Amino acid sequence: NAGVTQTPKFRILKIGQSMTLQCTQDMNHNYMYWYRQDPGMGLKLIYYSVGAGITDKGEVPNGYNVSRSTTEDFPLRLELAAPSQTSVYFCASSLPGGNQPQHFGDGTRLSIL
Amino acid sequence: RKEVEQDPGPFNVPEGATVAFNCTYSNSASQSFFWYRQDCRKEPKLLMSVYSSGNEDGRFTAQLNRASQYISLLIRDSKLSDSATYLCVVYSGGSNYKLTFGKGTLLTVNP
Numbered sequence: 112n113a114g115v116t117q118t119p120k121f122r123i124l125k126i127g128q129s130m131t132l133q134c135t136q137d138m139n140h141n142y143m144y145w146y147r148q149d150p151g152m153g154l155k156l157i158y159y160s161v162g163a164g165i166t167d168k169g170e171v172p173n174g175y176n177v178s179r180s181t182t183e184d185f186p187l188r189l190e191l192a193a194p195s196q197t198s199v200y201f202c203a204s205s206l207p208g209g210n211q212p213q214h215f216g217d218g219t220r221l222s223i224l
Numbered sequence: 225r226k227e228v229e230q231d232p233g234p235f236n237v238p239e240g241a242t243v244a245f246n247c248t249y250s251n252s253a254s255q256s257f258f259w260y261r262q263d264c265r266k267e268p269k270l271l272m273s274v275y276s277s278g279n280e281d282g283r284f285t286a287q288l289n290r291a292s293q294y295i296s297l298l299i300r301d302s303k304l305s306d307s308a309t310y311l312c313v314v315y316s317g318g319s320n321y322k323l324t325f326g327k328g329t330l331l332t333v334n335p
Contacts, residue, residue, distance in 0.1 A: 142321055153228070153311070153325040154268070169322070201267055209256040209315040213323060215267035 113137050117202050117216035124192040124223050132187040132219050134202030142205045143185040144213065145169075145177065147198040154201065160185055161207075192223045227251065227324045230312050234330040241302045245329050247295040247312030256315035257288055259297045261308045262328065268311055271297075302333045 118133045136143065141162045146154040156169030160179040174196055176188040185204075189196060199220050203213040230247045237243050249257075257274035272279065274286040274295055285298040295312055312326035 144322075146325075151327065153327040156322060159322065205321060207321060209317065209321055210273065211321065212258065212270040212273070215269070217267050 115216035121220045128192050129190050134185045135183050136204040140204035144203045145187045146201045194223045197223045228314050228326040230326040231329045236332045242300045245297045249293050249314045251316045254314045254316045258313040260311040263308045307333045
């Protein structure tokens with residue numbers, strides 16, 4: 112089982128460029144999440160989805176967009192990259208239920224220069 | 225008060241030592257509690273859930289004190305491979321199953 116797969120693993124963008132971070136999971140999880148992690152900080156929730164066609168904002172959604180057309184895929188879009196978006200991005204998925212753990216992809220390291 | 229607050233660390237301990245991490249949470253309605261482990265430049269992975277009665281998994285013991293809104297993780301007989309950042313994670317309710325992560329406590333086990 113691949114679990115949660117993120118691509119790319121690393122990327123350098125110029126200010127103002129756009130890109131899509133890909134996330135796919137093969138565990139048939141309805142719930143998917145995007146986080147960012149800055150050095151010395153906890154994970155911050157950007158967006159989440161409770162199923163195909165349903166998305167909602169987390170704590171830090173500004174500058175990002177998401178879509179969820181299938182259960183498997185949950186891409187994160189940066190439209191106008193800014194240096195403040197330099198971070199490590201993690202995608203996660205889970206079954207429904209507050210006692211269910213979240214399974215993480217291995218992250219995308221993004222630098223905006 | 226921050227939603228989830230952990231010992232700032234870092235902790236440096238010799239192999240074989242016992243080390244304890246503490247975590248407090250602000251929402252008294254919080255329902256589920258976890259400890260995740262994150263290795264350097266890697267993704268977080270579930271270490272263990274924390275149950276009301278306390279639970280143990282090998283060398284790891286987790287405790288929950290709802291009255292004090294406090295969670296702990298005890299690691300006995302530390303191994304070099306235990307070196308990592310330990311994240312305290314809380315689910316505070318709601319149908320979106322959002323988790324709140326602490327900043328983490330870095331543990332380095334030295335030979």
